[in-house]
Amino acid sequence: MPVRAASAVWTGGLKTGKGSFKTESGIAASYSFGSRFGDQSMSNPEELLAAAEATCYSMALSSALEKNGTPSTSVESQAKCTLEKVGEGFSITSVALTVRVAAPGVDDATLQRLAEATRTGCLVSRALTGTRIEIHASLV
Numbered sequence: 001m002p003v004r005a006a007s008a009v010w011t012g013g014l015k016t017g018k019g020s021f022k023t024e025s026g027i028a029a030s031y032s033f034g035s036r037f038g039d040q041s042m043s044n045p046e047e048l049l050a051a052a053e054a055t056c057y058s059m060a061l062s063s064a065l066e067k068n069g070t071p072s073t074s075v076e077s078q079a080k081c082t083l084e085k086v087g088e089g090f091s092i093t094s095v096a097l098t099v100r101v102a103a104p105g106v107d108d109a110t111l112q113r114l115a116e117a118t119r120t121g122c123l124v125s126r127a128l129t130g131t132r133i134e135i136h137a138s139l140v
Contacts (some may be wrong), residue, residue, distance in 0.1 A: 021048075036083070037090075046092060050079040053095050053133075056124035061099065061137075064114045064121070070106040074140075075099065094132040102140045111137055 010019040015033045021043070022028040033042030054077040065072045078098045085092055097119075101111055115137035119125055125133050 023075060046081040046083050049092065049128075050095065051115070053077075053081070053097065053122070053124045053128070054079040057097055057099070057118060057122045060122040061101065061115060061118045063123040064118050065101070068110065069116060070103050070110070072101055072106075074102045076101075092131055093140050094125075094134060095128065096134045097136065099135065099137040100140045101137060106139070108121040108139060111139055 004024065006021055006023040008019060008021040011017055018030060018032050019038060020028065020030045024135045029043035030042055031043045031045070035042035036044040036046070056111050057079070058075045058077045061077075062072050062075045064111045065075075076099070080098075082094045082096070084094065099115060103111070106114075117134050119133055
């Protein structure tokens with residue numbers, strides 16, 4: 001099975017330092033304390049985690065719909081990763097997915113059943129065990 005890689009560098013102290021990352025496919029960005037814990041416009045680990053969850057979930061739900069005999073023409077997922085102060089530190093407490101599905105022949109009850117099964121079957125969701133993952137799925 002493939003092994004995927006990324007690298008990151010952080011220079012300086014926590015609040016005044018800066019960092020950058022790069023993936024093996026060439027995605028690269030900068031990040032900082034302000035982009036993670038404030039509103040500075042740069043990347044951050046939670047944004048990357050949200051992207052990983054949205055992409056994995058979209059693929060997994062597409063597969064579930066296909067196995068159900070109701071293949072999708074599109075699955076669009078938006079993920080929001082929440083970082084909150086918990087006790088003395090911070091934790092990623094939840095990921096909320098809003099999913100819009102175009103799948104001829106599938107009804108809402110079937111979509112909701114498959115969406116929930118996919119929540120626990122998606123590889124990234126499984127890696128996030130202990131993090132609440134909310135699904136809001138609708139047909140388009």
